[in-house]
Amino acid sequence: MPPNNPFIFMKRKIIIEIISSLLILLFLYASVSKWLAFKLFIGDMNNQPFPNWLTPWIVWSVPILEVLIAVGLIFEKTRVPALYASLLLMLAFTIYTVAILLHAFKFIPCSCGGVIRKLTWPQHLFFNLFFVGISLAGIILKKSEPVHAVEV
Known part of the structure; x- marks a missing residue:
């Protein structure tokens, strides 16, 4: 099958849409x-192991950043930067989770919302x-999309 096969292109597009949709929902x-x-x-x-003077900055920036990433994932032109932002934010959360599992902190706070709060740390x-x-997969799939010539 040639690399520009329309079936492969559509399959890649559907997978990217599913990845984006899952991240948007998250x-x-x-x-x-x-x-x-x-x-x-x-x-x-x-209650986090960060100085409390950071709290006002964190409580506004994290949810706003999550919304901005979700909005960025909706639009084709901003999807790749939003996938990178998604990857970075999820990596930060993952590193924090690993630190908790390695007992880097005296106590284990969770600031997750909704049902995510109910996960154990290994589940987190x-x-x-x-x-x-899936963020990484989305980036790889988007970067490997064939570039189509713009019709004049």
């Missing part, structure tokens, strides 16, 4: 969960690694 769910339980989220942030790790993996 980030919108996470941000809305934080805003719906905003006082709890602030309290959780104050696998959950995060799944989204790291």
